[in-house]
């Protein structure tokens with residue numbers, strides 16, 4: 620899933636908070652405290668940020684491997700590698 624752009628329930632914009640939230644939580648800060656610092660007070664918005672899992676980077680890695688394999692077998696033409 621991609622990072623949340625808006626809260627799924629109330630529609631409040633959250634996309635601008637995602638990177639800082641993720642970075643601080645991954646560095647070991649308490650998620651509740653980070654959400655408080657970011658001014659996210661609604662439960663629905665806190666849930667949206669706290670429960671979001673982004674795996675686009677992992678999927679993209681497999682896509683590249685799959686495209687390379689398909690290209691080597693001639694299955695796909697015109698694939699642009701990065």
Ligand SMILES: [Zn+2]
Pocket residue numbers: 626627628629630631661662663664665
């Ligand atoms: Zn909300």
